[in-house]
Amino acid sequence: MPVIQATAKLMVEDVNRAVAYYCDLLGFAFAGGLTEASRQPAAGWPAGERLAFAEVRSGQARLCFQSRASLAAELPRLAEAKIGGTVVVTLSCDDFDALAERLGDTVPFIKAPHRPLHGCRECSIEDINGYVLTLCESPANS
Structure with missing residues (x-):
């Protein structure tokens, strides 16, 4: 089974702030996300709500950001991990x-x-x- 793609998922405290940084400073484009409160898709940027998860892209590069609370709910050992x-x-x-x-x-x-x-x-x-x-x-x- 060859790996065909790798994407980094980075734990952050504030997903919206991370997306803004990567889009504004590095030229990435917002590809989508999930809102924190309702877990509804957020297709446009800037998002109208606080995000729990987001993906940004530039060329073939993809990065994902997930809030500490959201990621720790999925992987509890990350709850106290250093970001x-x-x-x-x-x-x-x-x-x-x-x-x-x-x-x-x-x-x-x-x-x-x-x-x-x-x-x-x-x-x-x-x-x-x-x-x-x-x-x-x-x-x-x-």
């Missing part, structure tokens, strides 16, 4: 230079743009939930 910190999400970018320049004006780099041993330029930032995002140029552009 962020140990997960690094790597995002390949078509226009690395433009994104790195825009981010440099807004968000402090954990690691400034550089060229590591593997050759593709990359930089790292920390998102609003403590997750590390490593942005790298697309291998086709390196």
Whole structure:
């Protein structure tokens, strides 16, 4: 059984805030979600209600955000887990230079743009939930 896709589901305290960050700062698009109170689908952004779950997309990249309360109800061992910190999400970018320049004006780099041993330029930032995002140029552009 080959794996055909992987999607990160990141636990967050505020799903709406996470979606806004990824859409506004990184150019992701809201793909849908579920409201916290009624568990009804939320198809448009900004959502009119607080969300328990949401998915954002950019190109082939997909990320999901789920509130601590909602995720802990499904997986109780996560109720007291620390959010962020140990997960690094790597995002390949078509226009690395433009994104790195825009981010440099807004968000402090954990690691400034550089060229590591593997050759593709990359930089790292920390998102609003403590997750590390490593942005790298697309291998086709390196």
